Amino acid sequence: MKSDDVAAPRHRGNRHGRSEQARLAVLEAADDLLVEKGFAGVTVEAIAASAGVAKQTIYRWWSTKTDILLDAFLQDAAEDLVVPDHGDLGPDLRDYLRRLTHFLTRSDAGAVLRALLGHAQHDPGFAAVLRTRFLDEQHDRDRLAIERAVHRGQLPADLDVAAEVDQLVGPIYYRVLVTGSPVDEQFTDRLVGTFLRRVDGS
Amino acid sequence: MKSDDVAAPRHRGNRHGRSEQARLAVLEAADDLLVEKGFAGVTVEAIAASAGVAKQTIYRWWSTKTDILLDAFLQDAAEDLVVPDHGDLGPDLRDYLRRLTHFLTRSDAGAVLRALLGHAQHDPGFAAVLRTRFLDEQHDRDRLAIERAVHRGQLPADLDVAAEVDQLVGPIYYRVLVTGSPVDEQFTDRLVGTFLRRVDGS
Amino acid sequence: MKSDDVAAPRHRGNRHGRSEQARLAVLEAADDLLVEKGFAGVTVEAIAASAGVAKQTIYRWWSTKTDILLDAFLQDAAEDLVVPDHGDLGPDLRDYLRRLTHFLTRSDAGAVLRALLGHAQHDPGFAAVLRTRFLDEQHDRDRLAIERAVHRGQLPADLDVAAEVDQLVGPIYYRVLVTGSPVDEQFTDRLVGTFLRRVDGS
Amino acid sequence: MKSDDVAAPRHRGNRHGRSEQARLAVLEAADDLLVEKGFAGVTVEAIAASAGVAKQTIYRWWSTKTDILLDAFLQDAAEDLVVPDHGDLGPDLRDYLRRLTHFLTRSDAGAVLRALLGHAQHDPGFAAVLRTRFLDEQHDRDRLAIERAVHRGQLPADLDVAAEVDQLVGPIYYRVLVTGSPVDEQFTDRLVGTFLRRVDGS
DNA sequence: CCCTAATCGAGACGGTACGTCGTGTCTTTCG
DNA sequence: CGAAAGACACGACGTACCGTCTCGATTAGGG
Numbered sequence: 106m107k108s109d110d111v112a113a114p115r116h117r118g119n120r121h122g123r124s125e126q127a128r129l130a131v132l133e134a135a136d137d138l139l140v141e142k143g144f145a146g147v148t149v150e151a152i153a154a155s156a157g158v159a160k161q162t163i164y165r166w167w168s169t170k171t172d173i174l175l176d177a178f179l180q181d182a183a184e185d186l187v188v189p190d191h192g193d194l195g196p197d198l199r200d201y202l203r204r205l206t207h208f209l210t211r212s213d214a215g216a217v218l219r220a221l222l223g224h225a226q227h228d229p230g231f232a233a234v235l236r237t238r239f240l241d242e243q244h245d246r247d248r249l250a251i252e253r254a255v256h257r258g259q260l261p262a263d264l265d266v267a268a269e270v271d272q273l274v275g276p277i278y279y280r281v282l283v284t285g286s287p288v289d290e291q292f293t294d295r296l297v298g299t300f301l302r303r304v305d306g307s
Numbered sequence: 308m309k310s311d312d313v314a315a316p317r318h319r320g321n322r323h324g325r326s327e328q329a330r331l332a333v334l335e336a337a338d339d340l341l342v343e344k345g346f347a348g349v350t351v352e353a354i355a356a357s358a359g360v361a362k363q364t365i366y367r368w369w370s371t372k373t374d375i376l377l378d379a380f381l382q383d384a385a386e387d388l389v390v391p392d393h394g395d396l397g398p399d400l401r402d403y404l405r406r407l408t409h410f411l412t413r414s415d416a417g418a419v420l421r422a423l424l425g426h427a428q429h430d431p432g433f434a435a436v437l438r439t440r441f442l443d444e445q446h447d448r449d450r451l452a453i454e455r456a457v458h459r460g461q462l463p464a465d466l467d468v469a470a471e472v473d474q475l476v477g478p479i480y481y482r483v484l485v486t487g488s489p490v491d492e493q494f495t496d497r498l499v500g501t502f503l504r505r506v507d508g509s
Numbered sequence: 510m511k512s513d514d515v516a517a518p519r520h521r522g523n524r525h526g527r528s529e530q531a532r533l534a535v536l537e538a539a540d541d542l543l544v545e546k547g548f549a550g551v552t553v554e555a556i557a558a559s560a561g562v563a564k565q566t567i568y569r570w571w572s573t574k575t576d577i578l579l580d581a582f583l584q585d586a587a588e589d590l591v592v593p594d595h596g597d598l599g600p601d602l603r604d605y606l607r608r609l610t611h612f613l614t615r616s617d618a619g620a621v622l623r624a625l626l627g628h629a630q631h632d633p634g635f636a637a638v639l640r641t642r643f644l645d646e647q648h649d650r651d652r653l654a655i656e657r658a659v660h661r662g663q664l665p666a667d668l669d670v671a672a673e674v675d676q677l678v679g680p681i682y683y684r685v686l687v688t689g690s691p692v693d694e695q696f697t698d699r700l701v702g703t704f705l706r707r708v709d710g711s
Numbered sequence: 712m713k714s715d716d717v718a719a720p721r722h723r724g725n726r727h728g729r730s731e732q733a734r735l736a737v738l739e740a741a742d743d744l745l746v747e748k749g750f751a752g753v754t755v756e757a758i759a760a761s762a763g764v765a766k767q768t769i770y771r772w773w774s775t776k777t778d779i780l781l782d783a784f785l786q787d788a789a790e791d792l793v794v795p796d797h798g799d800l801g802p803d804l805r806d807y808l809r810r811l812t813h814f815l816t817r818s819d820a821g822a823v824l825r826a827l828l829g830h831a832q833h834d835p836g837f838a839a840v841l842r843t844r845f846l847d848e849q850h851d852r853d854r855l856a857i858e859r860a861v862h863r864g865q866l867p868a869d870l871d872v873a874a875e876v877d878q879l880v881g882p883i884y885y886r887v888l889v890t891g892s893p894v895d896e897q898f899t900d901r902l903v904g905t906f907l908r909r910v911d912g913s
Numbered sequence: 914c915c916c917t918a919a920t921c922g923a924g925a926c927g928g929t930a931c932g933t934c935g936t937g938t939c940t941t942t943c944g
Numbered sequence: 945c946g947a948a949a950g951a952c953a954c955g956a957c958g959t960a961c962c963g964t965c966t967c968g969a970t971t972a973g974g975g
Contacts, residue, residue, distance in 0.1 A: 122941085123951065144429035150930060159953045164932065222485060223428025226421045227346035232487060240486060268497060271486075276477030283424060283480055284442060284473075285434060295470060303501055324972095326921070352961060361922050366963065526967095527925065548833035554956060563927045568958065626889060627832025630825045631750035636891060644890060672901060675890070680881030682889055687828060688846060688877070689838060699874060707905055730947070754935060765948045770937065 123166065130156035131163055132177040139174060140213050144220045147174065171224050171231055175238060178217040182239070185214055188249040194259055195301060197250040198273070202293035205247075205274065209281045210288060222282065247274055260304055273300055325368060332358035333365060334379040341376060342415050346422045349376065373426050373433055377440060380419040384441070387416055390451040396461055397503060399452040400475070404495035407449075407476065411483045412490060424484065449476055462506055475502055527570060534560035535567055536581040543578060544617050548624045551578065575628050575635055579642060582621040586643070589618055592653040598663055599705060601654040602677070606697035609651075609678065613685045614692060626686065651678055664708055677704055729772065736762035737769055738783040745780060746819050750826045753780065777830050777837055781844060784823040788845070791820055794855040800865055801907060803856040804879070808899035811853075811880065815887045816894060828888065853880055866910055879906055 134156035138147045147170050153160045167173045185208050189200040209215045218239075225232035247270045254260045273296055280288050336358035340349045349372055355362045369375045387410050391402040411417040420441075427434035449472045456462045475498055482490045538560035542551045551574050557564045571577045589612050593604040613619045622643075629636035651674045658664045677700055684692045740762035744753045753776055759766045773779045791814050795806040815821045824845075831838035853876045860866045879902055886894045 127952075148930060149932085153953095157953090159955095160932080161934085161954090162952060165951075219428045223425040226425025226428075226484065229345075236487060244486065267488075268494060271478045271481055271494075272474065272498070272501065275479070275481030276473045278485055279473055279477030279480045282428065282484055284446065285438060286469075292470065292473075296474065299474065299501075299505055303505070324919090329921075350961060351963085359922085361924085362963080363923090363965085364921065367920080531926075547835075552956060553958085557927095561927085563929095564958080565928085565960090566926060569925075623832045627829040630829025630832075630888065633749075640891060648890065671892075672898060675882045675885055675892075675898075676878065676902070676905065679883070679885030680877045683877055683881030683884045686832065686888055687884055688850065689842060690873075696874065696877075700878070703878065703905075703909055707909070733947075755937085756935060759948095763948090765950085766937080767939085767949090768947055771946080774937095 124162075127156070127158050127162055128166070131158055131167075131173060132180055134158075135170070135173045136177045136181070136213065136217065139217055139220055144223070169231075171221060171228075172234075174217055174221055175235065178214060178221060179239060182208075182214045182218070185212060186243070186246055188246055190250075190253070194250060194254040195297065197253070198297045198300070199294055201250055202273065202277065202297060203290060206277055206281075206288045206293055209277065219282065244270070264304065269300065269304070273297070326364075329358070329360050329364055330368070333360055333369075333375060334382060336360075337372070337375045338379045338383070338415065338419065341419055341422055346425070371433075373423060373430075376419055376423060377437065380416060380423060381441060383416045384410075384420070387414060388445070388448055390448055392452075392455070396452060396456040397499065399455070400499045400502070401496055403449075403452055404475065404479065404498060405492060408479055408483075408490045408495055411479065421484065446472070466506065471502065471506070475499070528566075531560070531562050531566055532570070535562055535571075535577060536584055538562075539574070539577045540581045540585070540617065540621065543621055543624055548627070573635075575625060575632070578621055578625055579639065582618055582625060583643060585618045586612075586622070589616060590647070590650055592650055594654075594657065598654060598658040599701065601657070602701045602704070603698055605651075605654055606677065606681065606700060607694055610681055610685075610692045610697055613681065623686065648674070668708065673704065673708070677701070730768075733762070733764050733768055734772065737764055737773075737779060738786055740764075741776070741779045742783045742787070742819065742823065745823055745826055750829070775837075777827060777834075778840075780823055780827060781841065784820055784827060785845060787820045788814075788824070791818060792849070792852055794852055796856075796859065800856060800860040801903065803859070804903045804906070805900055807853075807856055808879065808883065808903060809896060812883055812887075812894045812899055815883065825888065850876070870910065875906065875910070879903070 131152055134152045135147060138151055138155060142151075149160060149163055149170055152158075152170070152173065153163055163173070167176070186204065189197055189204075191197055191200070207215075209218070221231075221235055225235050248266050251260065251264070251266050251269060255262055255264060255266070276296060277288055277293065280286050280292075333354055336354045337349060340353055340357060344353075351362060351365055351372055354360075354372070354375065355365055365375070369378070388406065391399050391406075393399055393402070409417075411420070423433075423437055427437050450468050453462065453466070453468050453471060457464055457466060457468070478498060479490055479495065482488050482494075535556055538556045539551060542555055542559060546555075553564060553567055553574055556562075556574070556577065557567055567577070571580070590608065593601050593608075595601055595604070611619075613622070625635075625639055629639050652670050655664065655668070655670055655673060659666055659668060659670070680700060681692055681697065684690050684696075737758055740758045741753060744757055744761060748757075755766060755769055755776055758764075758776070758779065759769055769779070773782070792810065795803050795810075797803055797806070813821075815824070827837075827841055831841050854872050857866065857870070857872055857875060861868055861870060861872070882902060883894055883899065886892050886898075
């Protein structure tokens, strides 16, 4: 069970701690560079220059630029994807999928995530890290509304939640990452409608 | 009197047209490098060296390494995704989704496509090219089984085929590109089952 | 046949050889940097920048900055140390030692040589290279006046020329490299006087 | 080589004055590094690590690594170059030049001195310091035997001692620093012989 | 039947960014 | 307050690829 850590630890096992100021400057610089210049514009040298930090300071704490972007992403992304709780499955899902879509397509953090997912296709090691540090947790969030409904008895207890969730969010990611076709509310609401009819009928 | 060369003399350029030999060597080298060393191992210099070709010959015909990979991919990929035609929607879809999954997760061409989709996240221009040169056509293939069923009167004519297709293949791409969780036949068959119940009911 | 063949191949860097233009720019830049900013100012990056050349072009042809300086030195140094030939030992030696002193203490090439000799104290491998590529030849020049006198019968044939030469030039190098005290004509003439009395007496 | 470290309680600072233990550890580490890894191996970081001392402790007391080496050198070198006093000029000089040669070519301290002389060629400021802190004193030692002879009336009082000394030791330094040719007793004795004949005759 | 033009191999070039090393300064913690 | 620990900004290192640029050889077609 994970409990919320109070604050980032000031000391890292050493006698002294790293510079929080440098850490934040790096993360913000990486974020900004990605949004402004795209993935190719995110170079360690550009981050260092733009953060007013020495390259060695970056390499002391991160091993690759995607490592930096991941940290930057995690710092911002947490609060953007709060799962709503109206006490009713339909509104919860409709709301959540709209938020997810907005996050993926409109927010800066979403742009970072798309870049990271892109890089994960090129680097299996990073893919694993990305899953451990974000996607697993995100998957839990994706399930939350449905699991609450199961808890309330609104849905059968033996529902294969994982598969259902993938049918809900999969098409959204597919349009965002693959086809590039727009994801409007009609589309997400339709996904929810299909799902509700599917689980009601069964 | 002709001298018998043991090895066939290498094509060394001619006035009209490019060397097919060089073209194929480049495509194959790019493909091999991706499969063996990953995306980072695909460099123009490595392709040139491994294909026994001059860098300039590459730059004469392609502008980027992803351009090469896309060409290589298109050369192989076409036949791997033939849409089956059993005359019945259910078997057609089940068969096709299995093939698609196998293509995405098991084949070398699928590995190349995943790399290209990854790169498309970093380069909107390339994303557009990828859509024009492959994904649009692929989308048509994805629709084919359903459209044939519409033609046969098995499905209503006003069906929103695009949205339906995305609900069918979206979850597969999502698992492949995002979660990395396995896509087995149970999962694809379930997608088809859900779809058939959905369209029968409506 | 005319001897007026234009034998100045203007290579710009191609399959048939390196760029003479780049080579000269590098040597001159290294030389200038040494004279203007001292040995610490001679960095590969500064040479590259000041020569308008890529670092890799430098590393393609030289392995260390002292390698460059040695090349630069050899290019200039040759003509500065011509051995005079008045047909008489005394004037020859007096003249030569004055020239040597001027070379070591006043010329840019001398400054480079002092730097190279300094580096040779830190790097035995380079010391060996320096000997092979310059000092051996220089030693021959140092002996030349005396050997001519031996040839003329002015000096005994069994003279230990090497030891005599070291007694002539050694004190000059010593003052230049170690004590830093000035080397005037009185000092060099005295060395010659001592030598002549020594070999006449014996 | 580092002596076997007994786990003695390390000095950790006190209110009055610097740590003699740290000072000696630094000097010894610098010396050892020079002898074992050459001049390039002498870095402040390596000295600090190998002496078990913080970098700041080094910078508190020395300004450059050559400063450290000079201190280390002065600590050892003094006793190696005692001027003999047999009461006779010839034996004194012969003995002294042999000792000087041995010091320059065979001893660890000589290796340090050669490195320092090398560095002096790259850094005029350091050259001045080296003269002030060692070479002037050494020059006095070089003169001592001769001056004693002048005192005894063995040599004329108006002898230009400085010039004579340079003719004696110059060739030795020249061979050591420049040509790298061996300096044997025959060579040093010959220098003395030449000198004695020269001053006797005059 | 040479002449010409396109293409080939080879590889040097000016660059950008990489990841590492050493410098000298600074801050924190301990005794 | 000196010393150990070590993070920091800075600058240079030497390497890997990038995309461009000759060069000489090769080989059709057209003159």
